[in-house]
Amino acid sequence: MTTQNLVLGQADPPRPARPRKRGRSTPYLLVIPACAILILALGYPLVWQFITSMQRFGLSQQFGQPPEFVWFDNYVTLFTDPYMWTVVARSLAFCLVTAAVTMAIGTLMALLMNAVHTSVRITLQISLLLAWAMPVVAAMTVWNWLIDWRRGVLNSVLTGMGLDFQNHNWLANPLSFFFVAMVIVVWMSVPFVAFSIYAGLTQVSTEVLEAAQLDGATLAQRLRYIIVPIIRPVLAIILLLQVIWDLRVFTQIRLLQDVGSIASETNLLGTYIYQLGVGSSDFAMASAVSIFVLVLTVALSWFYVRSMLKEDES
Amino acid sequence: MTSTVQSTGASAPPAGSRPRPDLPPTGRKGGGGNRRIRPGRIALGVIGIVVSLIWVFPVYWMLNSSLLPNVVLQSTTPTWLPFGGSLDNFVAVFSGGTFLPALGMSTAIALITVVFCLLFAFLGALAISRFRFRGRKAFVLAVLLIQMLPAEGLFIAQYKLMGSLNMLNSIVGVSIIYIAAVVPFTIWMLRGFVAGVPADLEEAGMIDGLSRTQAFMRITFPLLAPGLVASGVYAFLQAWNEFTVALVLLQDNSSQTLPLWLRGFIQASASRATDWGQVMAASTMVAIPVIIFFLFVQGRMTSGLVSGAVKG
Numbered sequence: 001m002t003t004q005n006l007v008l009g010q011a012d013p014p015r016p017a018r019p020r021k022r023g024r025s026t027p028y029l030l031v032i033p034a035c036a037i038l039i040l041a042l043g044y045p046l047v048w049q050f051i052t053s054m055q056r057f058g059l060s061q062q063f064g065q066p067p068e069f070v071w072f073d074n075y076v077t078l079f080t081d082p083y084m085w086t087v088v089a090r091s092l093a094f095c096l097v098t099a100a101v102t103m104a105i106g107t108l109m110a111l112l113m114n115a116v117h118t119s120v121r122i123t124l125q126i127s128l129l130l131a132w133a134m135p136v137v138a139a140m141t142v143w144n145w146l147i148d149w150r151r152g153v154l155n156s157v158l159t160g161m162g163l164d165f166q167n168h169n170w171l172a173n174p175l176s177f178f179f180v181a182m183v184i185v186v187w188m189s190v191p192f193v194a195f196s197i198y199a200g201l202t203q204v205s206t207e208v209l210e211a212a213q214l215d216g217a218t219l220a221q222r223l224r225y226i227i228v229p230i231i232r233p234v235l236a237i238i239l240l241l242q243v244i245w246d247l248r249v250f251t252q253i254r255l256l257q258d259v260g261s262i263a264s265e266t267n268l269l270g271t272y273i274y275q276l277g278v279g280s281s282d283f284a285m286a287s288a289v290s291i292f293v294l295v296l297t298v299a300l301s302w303f304y305v306r307s308m309l310k311e312d313e314s
Numbered sequence: 315m316t317s318t319v320q321s322t323g324a325s326a327p328p329a330g331s332r333p334r335p336d337l338p339p340t341g342r343k344g345g346g347g348n349r350r351i352r353p354g355r356i357a358l359g360v361i362g363i364v365v366s367l368i369w370v371f372p373v374y375w376m377l378n379s380s381l382l383p384n385v386v387l388q389s390t391t392p393t394w395l396p397f398g399g400s401l402d403n404f405v406a407v408f409s410g411g412t413f414l415p416a417l418g419m420s421t422a423i424a425l426i427t428v429v430f431c432l433l434f435a436f437l438g439a440l441a442i443s444r445f446r447f448r449g450r451k452a453f454v455l456a457v458l459l460i461q462m463l464p465a466e467g468l469f470i471a472q473y474k475l476m477g478s479l480n481m482l483n484s485i486v487g488v489s490i491i492y493i494a495a496v497v498p499f500t501i502w503m504l505r506g507f508v509a510g511v512p513a514d515l516e517e518a519g520m521i522d523g524l525s526r527t528q529a530f531m532r533i534t535f536p537l538l539a540p541g542l543v544a545s546g547v548y549a550f551l552q553a554w555n556e557f558t559v560a561l562v563l564l565q566d567n568s569s570q571t572l573p574l575w576l577r578g579f580i581q582a583s584a585s586r587a588t589d590w591g592q593v594m595a596a597s598t599m600v601a602i603p604v605i606i607f608f609l610f611v612q613g614r615m616t617s618g619l620v621s622g623a624v625k626g
Contacts, residue, residue: 041494045471
């Protein structure tokens with residue numbers, strides 16, 4: 001909401017009464033196209049969504065009845081619904097665990113890249129880049145094939161190792177479903193994390209590290225007292241971005257649900273909104289959940305935005 | 315949209331001034347003090363290779379399966395190398411009749427998005443990096459915040475909007491949403507490039523008798539070309555890969571983009587025996603252009619996202 005108002009405020013700025021020079025109005029003219037499209041495609045829907053979230057909007061409204069204004073009733077319904085809390089808790093848990101695992105693996109990968117011979121590092125970088133470059137839907141088809149319960153290579157390999165995974169369906173049980181989803185999301189996200197942290201690591205001067213080593217600092221000490229403090233800003237921002245991005249894993253969950261699992265047991269916030277809005281046409285409740293997601297994202301994003309603003313000022 | 319448009323994030327720094335995790339390594343990280351511990355280094359090297367293989371395996375498996383006939387893929391023992399493979403799967407997908415319309419749809423949407431996004435974002439970037447004006451800070455803040463908004467938080471409202479404009483299942487409708495979703499990041503990315511060209515250069519041109527516009531077009535614009543290309547590729551990738559908004563806005567079977575077309579294969583795999591060879595060929599065809607473009611643009615993207623945090 002706030003965002004959009006800011007944009008709106010931007011679009012028709014209090015134009016200084018008849019600018020004396022032509023140059024005064026130039027910046028405003030320059031931002032008009034961008035503002036116009038943002039207001040049309042994001043601002044208007046946001047306002048509509050906010051209003052709709054306070055209306056009753058069911059099937060009868062689909063047939064032309066004017067919606068009834070109910071203030072915050074939808075939010076009350078929503079937050080007294082245990083299913084909503086299940087979805088919220090599930091989303092948060094999935095997001096935090098996935099972000100943590102991604103960060104841990106990404107950091108280890110960056111340290112590995114930093115420690116190995118150049119040729120090994122380039123091999124690592126190429127495979128990470130290929131994984132990173134895969135379009136998300138293509139990646140999902142591949143993963144669905146890897147874990148396919150009939151002919152998937154994962155089951156074949158595990159069975160070959162003497163475990164009983166013949167025709168094991170990885171998506172049938174919600175816990176195993178989310179484990180698979182996590183593995184996939186981690187696979188996709190680690191490259192960005194590893195590359196960014198590696199970029200941070202190249203900032204740590206080798207002279208300082210060597211000096212510390214000569215003074216008898218162990219690897220753990222060097223890591224703790226020299227490397228981590230230097231790359232802390234990078235770590236913080238990347239962790240934040242991961243949390244924000246993992247909160248909105250829609251595509252992956254949706255495409256795993258397609259293959260067959262009970263949607264109500266595997267819904268996260270994104271797929272829940274989809275189910276409410278597109279599935280059952282309950283636009284009011286879908287809007288209320290959407291507003292909740294937006295507020296959550298904006299709150300989380302605030303730190304990231306603040307650090308970027310600092311960059312803008314410098 | 316930012317969900318695929320998931321990648322969202324920030325600026326490209328003035329060319330070359332910041333560390334970039336580009337592919338060509340700088341080579342100066344030979345391993346510092348570790349060089350003496352030979353066995354440890356070799357062990358790490360082995361771990362590194364194993365990790366690389368694990369990470370690249372899904373991509374390899376896609377290519378491998380795309381080359382193998384379905385009979386081979388249906389056997390219980392996996393075939394690890396595509397010996398005796400052929401391009402038959404690609405031919406089958408290509409002649410299946412649904413690929414080309416989806417390709418056309420995706421291309422049209424991506425091109426419209428790139429053109430308008432670049433135009434709008436370029437003007438916006440110019441405004442925030444060349445002018446100080448009232449409301450500038452609010453604009454920058456809005457740009458930064460908007461790019462973080464998840465598509466999932468807005469798609470229902472955008473669906474209703476496009477429904478009321480009669481633009482469901484239309485190229486223009488989806489493009490409008492994509493442009494709006496990509497413009498903020500692109501403004502931020504181009505801002506870095508525009509700021510990287512010193513205004514002094516333009517002023518020098520103006521002293522030599524060019525008008526402000528001429529100075530801009532002849533001096534600054536050519537220097538911005540790399541930035542525009544990188545931003546254009548970024549916008550293209552976002553539009554090409556986007557799934558969430560397309561899923562909601564393009565429900566008609568005749569107006570599918572490539573990601574939706576691919577999803578059709580996944581859905582089909584739930585109910586009947588799938589020709590995985592063809593599915594993987596289809597995935598490969600969607601992925602190849604992306605991988606090529608991506609390798610081209612990725613360095614700038616990473617450095618943009620975290621540039622504020624890496625001390626240059």
